[in-house]
Amino acid sequence: MIGRSLLVLFAINILNFYDRQVLSTLTEPVRKEFALSDTQIGWMTTAFTLLYAVIGVPIGRLADRWNRKKLLASGVTVWSVLTASTAIAGSYGFLLFSRLGVAVGEAVCAPVGTSWLADLYPPHKRSGALALFMLGVPIGMSLSSFCSGPVAQSFGWRAAMVLAAGPALLLIPALLTLDDPRGAGFQPAMPAFMPAFFVRPAEPSPWTILRIRTLWWIIASGALFNFTMYAFAVFLASFLMRVHGVSLASAGIASGCIFGIGGVVGGLTAGRVGDHIAVKRKDGRMRVAALAALIAAPLMFFAILQPPGAVAIALPLLGLAYGFFNMYYGLVYSSIQDVVSPSLRATTMAFYFMVMYLGGASFGSLITGNLSDRMARRAALAAGSPGITEAAKAIGLQQAMFIIPAMAIALALVLYAGSRTIEGDMAKWNML
Numbered sequence: 001m002i003g004r005s006l007l008v009l010f011a012i013n014i015l016n017f018y019d020r021q022v023l024s025t026l027t028e029p030v031r032k033e034f035a036l037s038d039t040q041i042g043w044m045t046t047a048f049t050l051l052y053a054v055i056g057v058p059i060g061r062l063a064d065r066w067n068r069k070k071l072l073a074s075g076v077t078v079w080s081v082l083t084a085s086t087a088i089a090g091s092y093g094f095l096l097f098s099r100l101g102v103a104v105g106e107a108v109c110a111p112v113g114t115s116w117l118a119d120l121y122p123p124h125k126r127s128g129a130l131a132l133f134m135l136g137v138p139i140g141m142s143l144s145s146f147c148s149g150p151v152a153q154s155f156g157w158r159a160a161m162v163l164a165a166g167p168a169l170l171l172i173p174a175l176l177t178l179d180d181p182r183g184a185g186f187q188p189a190m191p192a193f194m195p196a197f198f199v200r201p202a203e204p205s206p207w208t209i210l211r212i213r214t215l216w217w218i219i220a221s222g223a224l225f226n227f228t229m230y231a232f233a234v235f236l237a238s239f240l241m242r243v244h245g246v247s248l249a250s251a252g253i254a255s256g257c258i259f260g261i262g263g264v265v266g267g268l269t270a271g272r273v274g275d276h277i278a279v280k281r282k283d284g285r286m287r288v289a290a291l292a293a294l295i296a297a298p299l300m301f302f303a304i305l306q307p308p309g310a311v312a313i314a315l316p317l318l319g320l321a322y323g324f325f326n327m328y329y330g331l332v333y334s335s336i337q338d339v340v341s342p343s344l345r346a347t348t349m350a351f352y353f354m355v356m357y358l359g360g361a362s363f364g365s366l367i368t369g370n371l372s373d374r375m376a377r378r379a380a381l382a383a384g385s386p387g388i389t390e391a392a393k394a395i396g397l398q399q400a401m402f403i404i405p406a407m408a409i410a411l412a413l414v415l416y417a418g419s420r421t422i423e424g425d426m427a428k429w430n431m432l
Contacts, residue, residue, distance in 0.1 A: 005120060005181070006129060008174050009113045012076060013136025014143065015167050016109045019083045019102060020048075021144040021259075022164045023095075024234045025252055026157040028241055033157075034092050038235075038376075038397070042369025044099050045234050049226075052103040053357035060111035060350020068180055072112045073172050079105025080168035087158040110353060115345040118337040119181040124279060126337055131271030131330025138263015138326055141233060142256040149237070149252015209348050214286075214339050214425040217418030218332060221289075222356030224411040225328050228404050230364035232322070233259075235372070235397060239304075242394035244311045254311070258319045266292075266323035270330035278334075282426055285338075286419035289331040290412045296324035297408035304401050308394070325408070332415070339425045371400035 023030065027041055063071055082101030089095045113133055121129040148160040209215055236258065240251040270288075277284030303317035333349075340348045376396025380388045 003120070005178050006117065006132060008171070008178055009116060010133055010136055011167075012072070012171050012175065013109060013113060013133055014140040015076070015136075015171060016079070016106055017137050017140030018144040018167075019079055019140075019164050020106060021141040021233060022083065022148050022161060023086065023099065025145045025148040025237050025255065026152050026160060027234070027238050028248060028251075029152060029157045030095070031238075034095070036092065038238075038369035038372040038393075039366070040092065040369075042234065042366035044096055045230055045365035046363065047096055048099045048103045049230070049357040051100050052107050053354040055104055056107040056111065056350045056353045056357075057347075058350075059107050060347045060353075063108070063112045063115060063350075064344065064347050068112045068116055069175060069178060072108055073175050075105045075108025075112075076168050076172055076175070077105070078102075080165040084162050084165035087161040089158075107353075111347075111350045114333060114337070114349050116181060118345050119342065123338060124275060126275075126334040128271040128275050128330075130333045130337070131267050131274065134329030134333060135264055135267040137329065138259045138267060138322070142258075142260030142263065144256075145237065145252045145254075145259060146256035147252075149255075150249045152252075153247070153249040209340060209344060209351060212339055212425050214418050214422040215336070215348070215352070217414055217421065218336055219352055219355045220359075221328075221332065221411055221414045221418065222352055223358075223360030224407050224414060225293075225325070225332075226356050226360035227364035227367075228360075228407045228411065229325065230360070231368040231401070231404055231407075232325075234365040235368060235401065236318075239397055239401060240311070242390065243308055243398050244314065245309065246311065254315055258315065258322050262319035262321070262323035263326040266326035267330055269323075270327035273327075274331045274334055282338075282423040283419040285331040285335050286415055286422055289328055289335075290415035290419060292324040292327040292331075293408050293415060294412035296321045297405040297412070299324065300408060301402070301405040304398060304404070335418075335422060339422060368400050368403060371403065372397040375399040 023044070030036070031041060059071070059075075079102045082098050082105065085101070086095065086098040089098060114130060117129045117133055118126060144164065147163065148157075151160040151163060236255050237248075237251040240246050240254055241248065246254060270292075273288055274285045277288060299317050299321035303314050303321060306314040306317075336348060336352060337345060372393070373396065376388050376392045379395040380392040383389075383392065385392065
């Protein structure tokens with residue numbers, strides 16, 4: 001049975017990724033208004049992820065020792081206000097500033113949400129609960145694409161940014177009515193922010209997580225996964241518009257179908273398969289995640305390879321690949337909860353996010369954007385053009401996106417390596 005807490009946290013995570021994705025959906029009109037290069041577009045996401053990663057660690061430690069409900073409500077308020085403020089941007093610098101503010105607020109969501117649900121559900125039900133929570137990723141991105149593209153085409157991209165912030169007005173009051181599964185007896189351990197880093201003698205030290213072998217494999221997988229997903233999400237709409245010639249509204253709808261259908265099917269499959277296989281073998285979730293990444297690689301390769309105009313072939317392949325990629329969340333996030341002590345779950349997730357974002361997401365869009373610019377210049381020179389034309393930009397982006405299937409193969413190998421150590425680490429480190 002799906003409880004009210006799971007539904008509210010799920011809705012908040014939808015808004016989290018709606019607001020994170022909205023500017024990527026609107027990349028083309030923003031790029032043209034401010035005359036931005038793909039490298040500058042990629043840098044906005046890189047700056048977002050760098051700050052998100054660094055600030056997430058103290059926030060995760062705070063979530064393990066303080067009132068999670070108030071902390072999450074504060075985060076939702078901050079990121080919603082800064083999302084809406086993008087509508088008044090008059091320069092690239094202000095766009096960058098607003099995205100950094102969104103990063104600060106959104107850094108609260110995952111550590112609080114995943115640790116809350118891990119406390120609420122027993123191990124044999126965690127894959128399903130966390131998979132549903134993480135369906136906020138494809139659903140949020142899908143709704144962002146569905147709504148933002150048509151709204152921007154009709155009313156301008158600034159109106160789409162304001163619309164993205166609206167749901168917070170309903171979700172924050174709903175969140176404040178929930179009961180934290182820690183119970184009424186939980187006592188906040190810190191009167192101020194800094195003491196959150198000090199540990200009482202009865203608690204396991206946060207440094208113990210660094211001794212868990214499986215966690216390092218999972219962190220490495222997270223870096224590869226986020227590199228892949230951010231490169232894909234940031235440039236998908238641009239890829240469809242430049243390479244296949246679709247309109248802004250159509251690109252938004254097509255992206256929404258890919259994120260929504262592929263992501264939801266993949267997420268639900270991960271929850272069902274993960275809970276089923278966890279009963280039979282302790283390394284099952286990690287092995288299934290490795291297989292899913294391996295299947296996604298050729299699907300993504302052939303989707304990108306399609307010639308201009310072959311949307312009818314490219315879109316189903318992109319949706320299937322994204323679906324297999326999206327199985328990662330329910331399978332791997334539940335594996336993290338399996339190998340750490342309950343009192344360190346939010347801290348562990350925050351540390352995981354810091355490394356995966358610093359080592360993956362922060363480079364995914366930037367490197368892909370830089371590759372796109374380089375390939376576009378090469379295409380323009382080959383065509384004898386004095387400047388970089390839109391046709392050259394299309395060729396450059398298509399060639400740059402082949403980095404995604406290459407990363408998927410590396411992801412599968414790392415996840416398989418993690419599956420070989422997880423059983424021993426579950427017995428040693430998870431003190432349930």
